[in-house]
Amino acid sequence: xxxxRQRLIEAAFALFDERGFEExxxxxxxxxxxxxxxTFFRVFKSKEDVxxxxxxxxxxxxxxxxxxxxxxxxxVAVTEAARLVLKHHLAEGDRARIRYRLTRxxxxxxxxxxxxxxxxxxxxxxxxxxxxxxxxxTALRAELLANAVITAHNHxxxxxxxxxxxxxxxxxxxxxxxxxxxxxHGTRPDAPGERxxxxxxxxTTRPLAQMLPALREIxxxxxxx
Amino acid sequence: xxxxRQRLIEAAFALFDERGFEExxxxxxxxxxxxxxxTFFRVFKSKEDVxxxxxxxxxxxxxxxxxxxxxxxxxVAVTEAARLVLKHHLAEGDRARIRYRLTRxxxxxxxxxxxxxxxxxxxxxxxxxxxxxxxxxTALRAELLANAVITAHNHxxxxxxxxxxxxxxxxxxxxxxxxxxxxxHGTRPDAPGERxxxxxxxxTTRPLAQMLPALREIxxxxxxx
Numbered sequence: 449x450x451x452x453r454q455r456l457i458e459a460a461f462a463l464f465d466e467r468g469f470e471e472x473x474x475x476x477x478x479x480x481x482x483x484x485x486x487t488f489f490r491v492f493k494s495k496e497d498v499x500x501x502x503x504x505x506x507x508x509x510x511x512x513x514x515x516x517x518x519x520x521x522x523x524v525a526v527t528e529a530a531r532l533v534l535k536h537h538l539a540e541g542d543r544a545r546i547r548y549r550l551t552r553x554x555x556x557x558x559x560x561x562x563x564x565x566x567x568x569x570x571x572x573x574x575x576x577x578x579x580x581x582x583x584x585x586t587a588l589r590a591e592l593l594a595n596a597v598i599t600a601h602n603h604x605x606x607x608x609x610x611x612x613x614x615x616x617x618x619x620x621x622x623x624x625x626x627x628x629x630x631x632x633h634g635t636r637p638d639a640p641g642e643r644x645x646x647x648x649x650x651x652t653t654r655p656l657a658q659m660l661p662a663l664r665e666i667x668x669x670x671x672x673x
Numbered sequence: 674x675x676x677x678r679q680r681l682i683e684a685a686f687a688l689f690d691e692r693g694f695e696e697x698x699x700x701x702x703x704x705x706x707x708x709x710x711x712t713f714f715r716v717f718k719s720k721e722d723v724x725x726x727x728x729x730x731x732x733x734x735x736x737x738x739x740x741x742x743x744x745x746x747x748x749v750a751v752t753e754a755a756r757l758v759l760k761h762h763l764a765e766g767d768r769a770r771i772r773y774r775l776t777r778x779x780x781x782x783x784x785x786x787x788x789x790x791x792x793x794x795x796x797x798x799x800x801x802x803x804x805x806x807x808x809x810x811t812a813l814r815a816e817l818l819a820n821a822v823i824t825a826h827n828h829x830x831x832x833x834x835x836x837x838x839x840x841x842x843x844x845x846x847x848x849x850x851x852x853x854x855x856x857x858h859g860t861r862p863d864a865p866g867e868r869x870x871x872x873x874x875x876x877t878t879r880p881l882a883q884m885l886p887a888l889r890e891i892x893x894x895x896x897x898x
Contacts, residue, residue, distance in 0.1 A: 559784060588828050588850055592821055592857075599820045603813050625813055632817075632857045 453491050453501075455481040457543075460498040465546045469495075469554045496560050499547055503564050506536055510568065514575045522579045526572065526593075527626040530601045533568070534622050537605055538615045548609045565602075569594050593633040600625040678716050678726075680706040682768075685723040690771045694720075694779045721785050724772055728789050731761055732796065739800045747804045751797065751818070752851040755826045758793070759847055762830055763840045773834045790827075794819050818858040825850040 450458070459480035463472040474495055478488045492498050510529045517525030537544045551561045572594035580586045604625055608618040675683070684705035688697040699720055703713045717723050735754045742750030762769045776786045797819035805811045829850055833843040 555784065559780065562787060585849065585853065588825065588853065591828055592824050592854070595820050595824045596817055599817050600813065603816055624810065628810065628813070629817070 452481065452483050452487055456483065456488060456491055457498060457501050460495075461543050461546050464499075464550055469499075469550050469557060496556060499550060499557055500560060500564055502536065503567075506533060507564075507567055507571065510571055514571070517575075517579075519579065522575075523630045526576070526597055527630060529572070530597050530626065531622065534601055534605055534618065538608065538618060545609055565598060569598055572597050589633070593629070596629045596633055597626070600629045677706065677708050677712055681708065681713060681716055682723060682726050685720075686768050686771050689724075689775055694724075694775050694782060721781060724775060724782055725785060725789055727761065728792075731758060732789075732792055735793065735796055739796070742800075742804075744804065747800075748855045751801070751822055752855060754797070755822050755851065756847060759826055759830055759843065763833065763843060770834055773831075790823060794823055797822050814858070818854070821854045821858055822851070825854045 456477060460472070460477045463476055463480060467476075472495075474488050475485055477495070477498070478485050481488075492501075509532050513529040513532060514525050540547075547557075551557045573590045576593045577586055577590035580589055583589070601622070604613075604618050604622045607613045607621065608615065613621060681702060685697070685702045688701055688705060692701075697720070699713050700710055702720070702723070703710045706713075717726075734757050738754040738757060739750050765772075772782075776782045798815045801818045802811055802815035805814060808814070826847070829838075829843055829847045832838045832846065833840065838846060
């Protein structure tokens with residue numbers, strides 16, 4: 449048998465969807481769930497809280513996933529932590545779609561959603577900031593990467609929420625989107641103690657063959673004539 | 674002599690700063706500005722509107738700046754359009770700092786600020802989307818670049834608002850931040866009708882010399898033995 453918490457969540461989403469968020473009272477939700485008002489407030493602080501019932505658990509899961517990363521696996525950890533959030537919403541199904549409609553139409557819920565996103569943003573930003581260590585412009589780069597992760601996640605999730613793609617395509621698009629984000633941001637050009645070649649992004653109309661001798665020279669690998 | 678509009682803006686910011694936003698009425702603002710309540714509502718729709726008095730003008734300036742761009746100057750246009758917004762806030766001085774305090778403490782003003790930012794975000798995104806044309810993942814890439822521009826702008830502005838840097842340093846940091854954003858995002862790898870070589874970002878411990886033959890092969894410039 450479902451817990452009171454599960455019954456309250458199901459009742460709330462059903463009522464919010466049928467009648468609207470403002471038009472539904474806590475009493476309505478408790479009644480539909482077959483529990484008392486006191487039980488509702490033992491489980492949730494407010495009516496708004498029911499809309500993001502798993503936020504704290506999910507945020508903790510993201511933190512835990514990031515915490516397992518080493519320097520070498522940091523960009524994988526960022527991708528996999530963001531994937532936890534996507535997978536959670538895909539698994540929610542209609543509940544995620546009802547939430548999407550509500551957050552777009554009810555200002556207090558939109559504000560809640562923004563506050564939740566800021567917590568994810570901060571979690572990723574702090575992780576990336578630690579990871580980048582003493583690299584230059586660390587604060588800016590951490591903020592850019594954290595925002596790019598959230599932008600890419602939301603971009604794919606939104607396409608699924610709008611029925612533009614199914615869950616399988618969402619997973620595939622997420623892989624592509626995160627690979628793009630990681631390829632843009634996921635290098636640490638001046639990590640100490642590593643021997644590595646970093647090829648920067650260039651754009652030119654000059655033939656590659658013409659540039660190669662100079663590129664080899666710059667990288668310390670001149671042609672041995 | 675200052676216009677009624679200028680006097681209303683000055684009176685409003687002074688009162689909001691002294692008493693708080695919620696504690697100040699439209700009547701208080703009109704009285705301090707030496708005009709009637711009717712004049713206030715001829716100039717502004719609401720008390721919230723006074724907080725962002727130049728939003729529409731500034732957004733139009735950003736659109737105009739972007740509209741002058743060609744494909745070749747698009748990344749410069751993005752930088753210069755964002756610079757208009759930064760310069761405007763730096764020129765506001767204390768008014769920008771009062772607004773910063775208010776938007777962080779008054780939820781309705783925070784919501785206004787987010788709505789304003791979304792308009793900038795949309796303007797940049799639509800511009801970049803047009804610019805990228807038929808490139809793959811255009812919608813995602815446009816969203817990532819637009820968000821990166823706004824993140825970089827806000828990052829530098831916030832440092833100035835918090836008195837961590839002066840206006841001159843803010844301009845210099847903005848140049849660095851936008852150069853970073855443009856270097857990450859500002860290429861259009863598969864623009865049709867252009868002959869170009871794009872070197873993607875790689876990270877490897879393998880010596881460059883060892884990779885060169887394969888790289889030349891991939892780029893269609895094999896060694897002529």
